[in-house]
Amino acid sequence: MARCRGTAESLCQGRLDLDDDKFGAMCTTAFGCLQEWPDLGAMCGANLGVPAMAGNGNESSCSGSGGSRKRKPDAYDGLDATGGANDMSKRPRGKRLSGISEIVAPGKGKQERPKAGTKKKAEAASAAAAAAAAGHKTDYIHVRARRGQATDSHSLAERVRRERISERMRYLQELVPGCSKVTGKAGMLDEIINYVQSLQKQVEFLSMKIAASNPVVSFDIVEDLFGRQLKQSRRSPAAALPAMALPAGQLEPSCLQMSHMPQMHPSAAANSTGFGLDMVVNNPYAPAGASCPVSAAASVSVAAGPSTTEPCLNVNGTAAWDIGSRNLFSGFVAQFQSVESDCLLNNFKMEM
């Protein structure tokens, strides 16, 4: 609360010698605060709102009051950066409540003459209180609260929560194409879900295409992606080893799934136009019930040697690899490399 007061006061002082530049700066400050500190947001909104009511400055006051109500979407470009917002809003509710009710009381008297407060620096604090009261009103009109109703901490919190949800929804509406035509929350959520699903499929399909197109290049990509993953999650160093070197227990289920899926769907393998990868795209979340590890398959095929590639393919159970070996891959080594790289790629995607 102390910090809140201090900021409000300084904002108030800034308002006293008001010019357009400062006002713009204050607008942006208020925007930033509005998300993190609901009560500070109310005060800032008040600071902006009072000159708007007083009627000096046309375009600047317009941007102030309009902005605090409409919540311009570009204020949320830094949405990722405001990760601490939720933590900060979890301060004790009682404290905030007392702060607000304390502000409301003097506000009733002062609200009729907001300009009087702005002229004397000595009255900065009381002006802030008046402004906050006015801002309290203007800010919460948005969430359909009337004065006198809003002092209950539960309803305040609920209102803030609903406010935030609808902000996010509006932001999502911009991200998802075609979502602005849909009215109603349910329709929007439906649209968002569909969009996310289609994006996921797109990513999966694209990565599969790349993996299928060139085994060597895909291996490079996977190495690249894998490095990024390591940087992000700081997993155990064992994960950095090639999949074939890992014992069965350390492999992700998706790796196992990779080599066993065709066995679980023999008809799919037969009907597939040629690529095991397609089947993986179609069944990304099939249960990885198979217990034979990739490393076992690898050791068998390595022992068999390059001259007997066909048995090796049978161990992996993929008719698709068979086609791949004839059309796409020059030799056994390249082929195995691609098996390995696809495992890793799949692995990586499960991590995301």
Place this chain on the structure above:
Amino acid sequence: MSSRRPSSRGNISEDEINELISKLQALLPSSRRRGSGQASTTKLLKETCSYIKSLHREVDDLSDRLSDLMATMDHNSPGAEIIRSILRS
């Protein structure tokens, strides 16, 4: 509370919304990892935003790679043929 109020079509029941929310949550990678603990709607929507952004980035990156691959590849090589057949499908 009735599941759907016939008087106002725009008013959809809480149950439906909750169902959609949990459906959305199942799509997000973070919730899949953590298990199905009901996170707050605000957090969920925020995560959805960042997830959509990351998916956009991913798609851009992958299509860039694919087009690079196509550009560098010999047009008559079997690999290019295969890519073309995949792209057609």
